[in-house]
Amino acid sequence: MEAETLTRAQLAEAIYAAVGLSRNESAALLEAVLEAMSAALEAGDQVKIAAFGTFLVREKGTRIGRNPKTGIEVPISPRRVLSFRPSQALKARLNGEAAPA
Amino acid sequence: MQGMTRSELMAQLAAANPHLRLPDVELIVTTVFDGIANALAEGRRVELRGFGAFSVKRRDPRTGRNPRTGQSVQVTGKVVPHFKPGKELRERVNGGPLQAEAAIKAA
Numbered sequence: 001m002e003a004e005t006l007t008r009a010q011l012a013e014a015i016y017a018a019v020g021l022s023r024n025e026s027a028a029l030l031e032a033v034l035e036a037m038s039a040a041l042e043a044g045d046q047v048k049i050a051a052f053g054t055f056l057v058r059e060k061g062t063r064i065g066r067n068p069k070t071g072i073e074v075p076i077s078p079r080r081v082l083s084f085r086p087s088q089a090l091k092a093r094l095n096g097e098a099a100p101a
Numbered sequence: 102m103q104g105m106t107r108s109e110l111m112a113q114l115a116a117a118n119p120h121l122r123l124p125d126v127e128l129i130v131t132t133v134f135d136g137i138a139n140a141l142a143e144g145r146r147v148e149l150r151g152f153g154a155f156s157v158k159r160r161d162p163r164t165g166r167n168p169r170t171g172q173s174v175q176v177t178g179k180v181v182p183h184f185k186p187g188k189e190l191r192e193r194v195n196g197g198p199l200q201a202e203a204a205i206k207a208a
Contacts, residue, residue: 006140006147011133018132019125029114029129034152036113037105042193046104052134053182057194082153082194084184094142094157095179 041082053086107134141182151189158183 008030015026037047037055046056057080065076092098105113107130115126137147137155147155162178186194 003143003145006136006145008149011136011149014132014136015129019128021125029118030133032114032117033110033130033133034149036110038152038190038193040105041190047106047110048104049107049110049134052107052138053184055184080195082186082191084182086182086184090138090141090182091179093138094182096142 044080049087051087051089053084053090055082055084057081058083144180149187151187153184153186153190156183156185157181 008027012023012027012030015021015030016023019026021029040047041055041057044057046054048054060079060081062078063076064073066073111123111126111130114129115121115123118126121129140147141155141157144157146157157180160179160181163176164173165176166173
């Protein structure tokens with residue numbers, strides 16, 4: 001039972017239905033939410049959404065990688081990667097449990 | 102390092118959209134995250150191109166151990182949410198296109 005994927009279109013439609021703005025403005029506001037989060041993460045800040053989870057930026061140091069095809073070793077430069085830690089409430093919800101207080 | 106919270110996100114949206122009432126801004130933010138969470142609870146995938154994709158991963162039941170007593174306990178199977186950042190966001194967070202990946206491909 002491969003359920004249908006949720007995309008921007010349906011989320012914008014949900015905003016349209018809930019708030020009563022135009023479809024265009026609903027889509028623009030969804031974009032504004034994602035952009036505000038992206039900008040904060042780009043600045044290296046974490047984004048903590050209560051009852052959902054935390055998006056955080058982690059610094060990774062230099063390490064030696066390998067081209068899996070040729071076996072040639074190449075240094076992987078230090079980088080910042082994004083990770084997501086789901087909240088207890090979200091994990092509980094996905095498992096059909098009552099959300100912890 | 103400072104951070105952004107749900108209320109900080111709402112404050113930014115409200116400031117950028119002075120024609121919206123605060124309860125509407127709150128409803129917008131709630132609708133977005135509830136929408137994602139609801140889809141995941143139904144086992145659906147959420148794809149927001151450029152930002153990232155949320156999916157659920159199944160964890161099989163296993164025999165775990167209480168690290169303090171060493172006693173084995175049955176851990177039931179469960180599903181956990183997972184987020185994979187999109188290419189665009191990944192590159193923005195890292196301050197540009199990933200140079201190391203390019204280096205590996207070039208080698």
